[in-house]
Each structure stands twice: as structure tokens, then as C-alpha cells.
Amino acid sequence: MIIQTDRLILRKSCDDDRAPFAAMSADTAVMRYLRALPTRQACDQWIDFQIKHWAEHGFGFWVVEDRATGSFLGATGLFRVFFDAPFTPAVEIGWRLARAAWGRGIATEAARASLAFGFDRLGLDEIIAYAAPANEASQNVMRKLGMIRDEASDFDHPRVEADSPLRRQVMYRLPRALWEGASR
Numbered sequence: 780m781i782i783q784t785d786r787l788i789l790r791k792s793c794d795d796d797r798a799p800f801a802a803m804s805a806d807t808a809v810m811r812y813l814r815a816l817p818t819r820q821a822c823d824q825w826i827d828f829q830i831k832h833w834a835e836h837g838f839g840f841w842v843v844e845d846r847a848t849g850s851f852l853g854a855t856g857l858f859r860v861f862f863d864a865p866f867t868p869a870v871e872i873g874w875r876l877a878r879a880a881w882g883r884g885i886a887t888e889a890a891r892a893s894l895a896f897g898f899d900r901l902g903l904d905e906i907i908a909y910a911a912p913a914n915e916a917s918q919n920v921m922r923k924l925g926m927i928r929d930e931a932s933d934f935d936h937p938r939v940e941a942d943s944p945l946r947r948q949v950m951y952r953l954p955r956a957l958w959e960g961a962s963r
Contacts, residue, residue, distance in 0.1 A: 780833075780841075782841065782892045782896060783846065784846075784888050784889070784891075784892050785846075785888070786845065786846050786847070786885070786888060787843055787844065787845065787846055787852070787885065787888055787889055787892070788843075788844040788845075788846050788849075789841035789842070789843055789844075789855065789856070789889060789892055789893070790841055790842055790844065791830070791833060791839075791841065791842070792826050792829055792830055792840070792841075792842050792854075793842075796826060796842050796851065797819075797822065797823055797826055799851035799877075800822050800825070800826060800842075800851075800854070801816075801819045801822040801823075802877075803851075803853060803875070803876075803877040803878075804816040804821075804822050804825075804875075806877070806878055808878055809875065809876070809877065809878055811914075812910060812911045812913065812914035812917065812945060813875060813945075814938070814939060814945065829854075829856075829858075832858050832859070836858075836859060837901070838856065838857045838858070838870075838896065838897070838901060839856055839857065839858055840854045840855060840856035840857075840858065840873070841854065841855060841856045841889075841893070842854055843855055843874075843876070843880075843885065843889045851877065852876055852877055852879070852880040852885055853874065853875050853876035853877050853880055853885075853886075853889075854874070854875050854876075855872075855873065855874035855875070855876075855886065855889040855890055855893055856872070856873070856893050857870050857871065857872055857893055857896070857897050857901075857903075857906065858870070858871060858873070859871075860907075862936075862937050862938055863937070864934055864937070865932070865934070866907065866932050866934075866950070869905070869907050870897060870903055870905075870906055870907070871906070871907050871908060871909070872890055872893055872894060872897070872906050872907070872908050872924075873908065874886045874889060874890055874917070874920070881916075886916075886917075886920045887920050887923045887924065890920060890924055891924060894906060894924060894953065894958060898955050898958045898959070903955065904954065904955050905952060905953065905954045905955065906952075906953050907950065907951065907952050907953075908921050908924075908926055908950075908951045908953075909934075909936075909948040909949060909950050909951065910948060910949060911944065911945045911947065911948060911949075912947060912948075912949050913944070918949065918951070921951040922951075924953065925953060925957060925958065925961045926951035926952060926953045927951060927952055927953065927957070928949065928950070928951055929950045929951065929952050930949070930950075932950035932952070933947065933948060933949050933950050934947075934948055934950065935947055935948070936948050
């Protein structure tokens with residue numbers, strides 16, 4: 780499964796992606812609002828999880844490449860929320876980009892392609908996204924995608940330590956009807 784946008788190629792992970800993914804994940808600025816992947820093994824496990832998710836569900840995170848140069852820019856995609864919460868079962872959209880890709884609309888372009896896949900090809904009724912309250916950059920992407928803030932669904936992430944500033948998460952939602960009614 781490969782998706783192309785004006786500037787990007789979204790494709791499934793392969794072994795060649797492990798080193799650039801680990802390098803991106805070692806950047807403290809990239810990981811500031813994400814759960815840490817402190818070792819190469821943890822990064823490889825994340826990629827293995829994505830490969831398994833694709834095999835089990837028919838979707839997951841894609842590697843994001845620059846269409847002109849083939850360079851690794853990060854990852855974006857959809858995955859099933861795999862913890863219990865008042866809003867589950869749910870499918871989440873997420874992204875993680877190398878710092879060199881920031882500020883160019885790459886996250887929005889890649890995420891918009893992921894939403895189209897989720898709604899148009901998978902037939903999902905809703906896609907959610909969440910982020911730490913301080914992660915304004917990701918929340919800006921969510922708003923650009925047409926996602927709606929749902930304060931009533933904010934939650935404490937059960938897989939994040941109780942004393943972590945990343946524990947609290949703000950919720951955004953995008954129902955299919957809103958996606959279909961928006962100009963994409």
C-alpha cells in the first residue's frame with residue numbers, strides 16, 4: 780500500500796527505515812511530547828508493532844518520504860487504540876516527523892492522506908487524535924484537518940506515568956460526515 784501526495788510518498792515500513800526512525804526518535808525536540816523510545820531496540824519494537832498492526836488490521840503507520848528526494852521524513856497513519864478508555868474502541872491518527880520536516884505543512888499533508896484512506900477506503904465512521912495540552916503544534920495540525928476539540932473526552936493516558944506532564948491528553952474528533960462535508 781503506497782499513497783502519493785503532491786510532495787510525499789506514504790508507504791509501509793521496511794528494515795531500511797529502522798536507522799532513520801531511531802535517529803529521529805533520539806532527537807529530544809521530536810520526542811518532547813511523545814512517549815520516549817530510549818533505545819534502538821525500543822525503536823525497532825515500534826516498527827515491528829506497526830508491521831504487525833498492518834498485518835492484523837489492514838492499516839497502520841506509514842513511513843513518510845519526500846517524493847522528490849526519497850528522504851525519510853517521519854511516520855504518520857492510523858491505528859486502533861489498544862487501551863481501555865471511555866472513547867474506545869477507536870481509531871487514532873498520529874504523526875511523528877523529523878525536525879527537518881517541521882514547519883512545511885508535511886504533517887498536515889500526510890495526515891490528510893491518512894484521513895482519506897481511513898474514511899474513503901476503510902469506511903471508518905470517526906477518527907480521533909489526542910496530544911499533551913502543551914503540544915500546540917500537533918493541535919494546530921488537528922485543527923487544520925478539521926478535527927473538533929472534545930474537552931469532555933480529555934483523559935489521563937493509562938500508559939503514561941502518573942507524574943508525567945504527558946499523562947493528560949486533550950481529545951479531538953473527526954466524524955465521517957464532517958470529513959465528507961469539508962472541502963479536502
